[in-house]
Amino acid sequence: MSLADHLAARIQADGPMSVAAYMGECLLHPQYGYYTTRDPLGAKGDFTTAPEISQMYGELIGLALAQCWLDQGAPAPFTLAELGPGRGTLMADLLRATRGVPGFHAAMQIKLIEASPKLRSTQARTLEAYAPEWLNSADALPDQPLLLVANEFFDALPIRQFIRSGGSWSERRIGLTDGRLAFGLSPAAPQPALDHRLQDTQEGDLVEICDAAAPVTQAIASRIAAHGGAALIVDYGDWRALGDTLQALRAHKPADPLLAPGEADLTAHVDFEALAIAAKTAGCAYTRLTPQGVFLERLGITDRARALAAPLQGEPLDSLIAAHRRLTHPDEMGNLFKVLGLYPSTAAPLPGLNP
Ligand code: SAH
Numbered sequence: 001m002s003l004a005d006h007l008a009a010r011i012q013a014d015g016p017m018s019v020a021a022y023m024g025e026c027l028l029h030p031q032y033g034y035y036t037t038r039d040p041l042g043a044k045g046d047f048t049t050a051p052e053i054s055q056m057y058g059e060l061i062g063l064a065l066a067q068c069w070l071d072q073g074a075p076a077p078f079t080l081a082e083l084g085p086g087r088g089t090l091m092a093d094l095l096r097a098t099r100g101v102p103g104f105h106a107a108m109q110i111k112l113i114e115a116s117p118k119l120r121s122t123q124a125r126t127l128e129a130y131a132p133e134w135l136n137s138a139d140a141l142p143d144q145p146l147l148l149v150a151n152e153f154f155d156a157l158p159i160r161q162f163i164r165s166g167g168s169w170s171e172r173r174i175g176l177t178d179g180r181l182a183f184g185l186s187p188a189a190p191q192p193a194l195d196h197r198l199q200d201t202q203e204g205d206l207v208e209i210c211d212a213a214a215p216v217t218q219a220i221a222s223r224i225a226a227h228g229g230a231a232l233i234v235d236y237g238d239w240r241a242l243g244d245t246l247q248a249l250r251a252h253k254p255a256d257p258l259l260a261p262g263e264a265d266l267t268a269h270v271d272f273e274a275l276a277i278a279a280k281t282a283g284c285a286y287t288r289l290t291p292q293g294v295f296l297e298r299l300g301i302t303d304r305a306r307a308l309a310a311p312l313q314g315e316p317l318d319s320l321i322a323a324h325r326r327l328t329h330p331d332e333m334g335n336l337f338k339v340l341g342l343y344p345s346t347a348a349p350l351p352g353l354n355p
Pocket of ligand 1: 051090113116153
């Protein structure tokens with residue numbers, strides 16, 4: 001049995017499924033899920049991410065969070081958390097870079113929120129020296145100051161897709177046509193959660209909502225509002241999403257999202273406005289959405305690259321220059337990826353970000 005067979009049986013029994021149900025099964029089915037069964041990152045995997053491109057990324061994020069901690073009076077103890085830590089690379093670079101911040105390591109309690117048993121064991125190896133604890137959900141974070149990072153986490157949360165039809169919406173569903181997975185539409189119905197999108201959309205437009213994003217954001221934001229701390233959320237997406245952004249990647253190439261379920265990474269662009277609204281509802285302030293390239297330049301990535309480049313020549317130097325470009329240049333990740341900061345309304349915003 002494959003995931004495709006399992007999905008076909010489920011559709012035959014229960015009828016067509018939402019895009020969210022499909023994404024959830026493809027990514028995290030306990031037996032066949034994409035993240036459950038493999039480490040998808042790196043050159044041999046399906047995609048790569050900023051922390052895997054260069055150590056500079058995790059280092060700068062670590063120093064930005066440590067600066068927030070110092071600005072807020074160095075509270076102890078505090079939670080240092082990551083959502084979807086992948087191979088643990090960002091956390092390892094962050095921890096190395098903050099070793100010299102007096103009291104930071106002594107006060108931190110590391111919590112990793114990770115659904116994949118496979119990636120949990122990779123993280124355990126990478127972070128062995130630091131004794132992290134794994135949590136199943138952001139709801140389980142302790143009630144104390146929280147510094148948190150989420151890099152390419154929210155794009156993996158399942159989205160639903162709706163197509164506007166008058167003042168109502170038809171939900172895009174996945175059913176079977178001649179025994180193969182195919183997109184279809186549910187009958188149009190009002191969707192109160194999309195009332196605010198009646199102003200900026202037209203007949204036939206597609207909009208996406210991510211039901212899982214707001215509860216996670218609220219769990220984080222309520223702790224930051226009550227106890228202090230900050231969160232850095234980095235992902236591709238925009239303030240308000242319009243159009244179909246469901247994307248499958250396999251071996252670094254775009255793929256058909258309905259072909260080979262469980263074998264390709266599935267993501268959707270993040271609607272940062274929805275995260276900001278959830279944070280505000282929980283009493284937290286948020287920064288202006290800032291392109292990754294601008295954020296990293298403000299944190300001093302070019303100085304860091306120069307320092308790392310000093311002893312290098314030949315291929316290692318070329319790959320360092322390429323990594324710097326990849327992370328910051330507007331034609332590469334610099335513009336596509338955006339950064340949103342969450343912070344207590346009584347504190348200064350995060351380094352590199354404006355209120
Ligand atoms: N942050 C890492 C990995 C990004 S891939 C990096 O930038 O390299 C997405 C990560 O989120 C993986 O670790 C995946 O297993 C995890 N993940 C996806 N959905 C999740 C969920 N619902 N709950 C917890 N972790 C999840």
